[in-house]
Amino acid sequence: MTEPLRVVIAGGGTAGHITPMIAIADALRAADPNTQITAVGTASGLETRLVPEAGYELRTIAKVPMPRRPSLDLLKLPLRFRAAIKAAGAILDDTGAQAVLGVGGYVCTPVYLAARKRKLPVFIHEANARAGLANKVGARFAAGVGTAFNGTGLPGAKVVGMPMRGFVATMDRAAQREPARRALGLTGDAPALVVTGGSSGAASINATIAAGLPQLADAGVQVLHITGRGKVVLDAAGNPLSAPGYRQVEYVDSMDQAYAAADLMVARSGAGTVCELAVAGTPSVLVPLPIGNGEQRLNASDLVAAGGALVVDNADFTTDYLATTLLPLLRDPQALAAMGAAAKAQGRADAAQVMASMIRESLGHAGPQQTANTGS
Structure with missing residues (x-):
């Protein structure tokens, strides 16, 4: 033996x-x-x-x-x-x-x-x-x-x-969509936006989502906001941010559920996130970390070039971007399906x-x- x-x-x-x-x-x-x-x-x-x-x-x-x-x-x-x-x-x-x-x-x-x-x-x-x-x-x-x-x-x-x-490697996004939504507190057929800055969170992304929450709620978008450990987002009164269709959590252990539940995901372009989005076939808006040696923009480049994701500079991820780019995309199921298929084709x-x-x-x-x- x-x-x-x-x-x-x-x-x-x-x-x-x-x-x-x-x-x-x-x-x-x-x-x-x-x-x-x-x-x-x-x-x-x-x-x-x-x-x-x-x-x-x-x-x-x-x-x-x-x-x-x-x-x-x-x-x-x-x-x-x-x-x-x-x-x-x-x-x-x-x-x-x-x-x-x-x-x-x-x-x-x-x-x-x-x-x-x-x-x-x-x-x-x-x-x-x-x-x-x-x-x-x-x-x-x-x-x-x-x-x-x-x-x-x-x-x-x-x-x-x-x-x-x-x-993650063997997930079936379509089959897991409904049970994943239920598990993560997302309901009905309203478009679901999942936002994550990674395990440590991203303060600038969190701030933009907080500022843009009224327009997301008015558009009927439900939001799962994964804020990062220790990064609870507060409102002006110092209470955890809340709105119809909005839920914030610090961390999600089963990210396959997040990929399955999302109609669109906003995320940093860490290498693991980019590759998992591709394997899952989840369309995304990627916001590279603005510090470091530029590796996050490089990580995103192949997926963006294939049409599976959009990339936006950290400084440009604002409430204006939500209004002009993100919300129209969430309202376009065909565009989201095409992005998901393009992402899936890149997955290994x-x-x-x-x-x-x-x-x-x-x-x-x-x-x-x-x-x-x-x-x-």
Whole structure:
């Protein structure tokens, strides 16, 4: 009998890193339920909740960000970084890891370097169109690199799409529409707008929706407003915002329900969101994050070019935009259907299985893979 694989997976911070990491872990377990998987993250990211909920062990190491300006923290960086590499190495040794999978984020660089020191194969998935620093470092010596988009510049990269868990990868938007609406508090046949700024929320998007709520309500649009953790939207009296047909929640655990329920979604163009919108076939208005290195606009480009989404600059997502572009679109079922079909044509649902096969085949565990996983 072949010995089960022992794989350490690394990544964290936001759901955009954690979700694809867990999806690949699910695919490894689907191929061989005896696969031993240990996740490495930090104590401050969403992984502290999401990884155990998915059924995987989480171990943590210190977060070592690069200081942006000369400071005492910059002087301490070498010692902290060496300590993080040592801690990562101890986890690799303790688990008897045979391979490392990383998806980016602060935690990954120490894990990659500890694996290299032990001559363990490193596999990388890059979610964004513009690669992050950790994955740029790791890709130099990786045994395999998968990306969600073209043009990352990572050596040896293969475009595989975005790993996503089975409840999104296999969803049937039309069949799930009505039960999803009921579950999320949306009723009847009125057009449904779902708004999300991601797990952390987006204050500017929230502000525009709050300011434009009267015109959305007057137009008969029902709104599910996913505001982000700790970002409850208040009215002038300091009470949670309310209006006919409007519901706000801080977070939705089952985003497949949100994709199914929405006639149109407004969202940031994080890599995971863009790829999940495509697989679901949900038409969208994408508002790229206005800070960073511009990766969110790049993430959106293929979906927009295909006709599956519109893109609007953060500064231009105003109540005027709601009136001139968003509301007319919500009133046009044919246009929404065409956008949904165009989005669906861009979707790739098997990235998790492709990455799992990459790891298994490299370690001599080739075998049949399920075409889609169902999550843990």
